[in-house]
Every structure is written in C-alpha cells, then in structure tokens.
Amino acid sequence: MSARPVGTWLMVLAGVVVLATVAGAVAVMGSPAEQRRMRIDERRVEDLQRIEAAVRAYHAEVRALPETLDTLDARPGVALDAFDPETASRYDYRRTGNNAFELCATFATDTAAGRPGRRWQEPRWVHGAGRHCYAFRIEDKHAGA
Secondary structure, eight states: OOOOOHHHHHHHHHHHHHHHHHHHHHHHHOOHHHHHHHHHHHHHHHHHHHHHHHHHHHHHHHSSOOSSHHHHHTSTTOOOOOBOTTTOOBOEEEEEETTEEEEEEEESSOGGGOOTTOSOOOGGGOOOSEEEEEEEEOOOTTTTO
16 A cells, blocks of 8 residues: 655645635625625615615605606606616505605515625615515605794
C-alpha cells in the first residue's frame, strides 16, 4: 500500500473547504431561487413606496385622493410602476376613507421572519408571503384652520 502524496491530500482538503463554504453561504443567504424571490419582493416594496409618495403628492396638490392608479399615472411627470414585476398584474389601490387608502401586493417571501440581507428594515413595510395590504392615512394639516 503506497502513501498518497501530500499534494493530493491538500487538494481533497481544499475541495471539502470549498464545498463547506458554499453550503454555509446557501444556508445563510438562501438559494439562488430564494435570492431571486427576495429581489422581486424588494422591487414590489419599492414600487409601492413610489405609489404611496405619488398618492401623497396628488393629495397635497388636489386635496383629495385619486380614484384609481390610472388617475395618478395620467398626470404629467408621473411614471409609476403600477404592475407586479413578475406577474404583470396591477397592484391594488383602494380608497378607504377621505384621507385613507391601502396598497396591496402579493409577495413571495416573508420579511417578518427577519432573514438577514433584507434591504428594507422599516417596520411598516414588513410582510408575509402571499397577499398583503398596507394601510395609509394622510393627516389633514388644514383641518380646523
């Protein structure tokens, strides 16, 4: 029985270290498919944030909430991403009162699980997997004036 050269053992050891590193990275960061779902959900949140800002700007100018997202999108200088980047379905916007509205989307991941690597950590944008709606209220600073 012959002894293997030291170089062979070092190559085997290096291979094991590389495999362990890749397995550890996948365990911490998630699989490439999970990373893709996370990026798409990040895009959904960014889209909803821009829609919220556009609704607030519209309200500041017109003193009323828009009837639909089409009302916002038709305004000069406004270019909204009002459609889900994966399904191409329109995000849901609904007035729930004179100064209240909600925005809804369907998410692939659960940010409430606290997975590291999330770009948004603002608690109001946390969501579970599946359909989730965010409620907003515009405080009327002119009330009683």
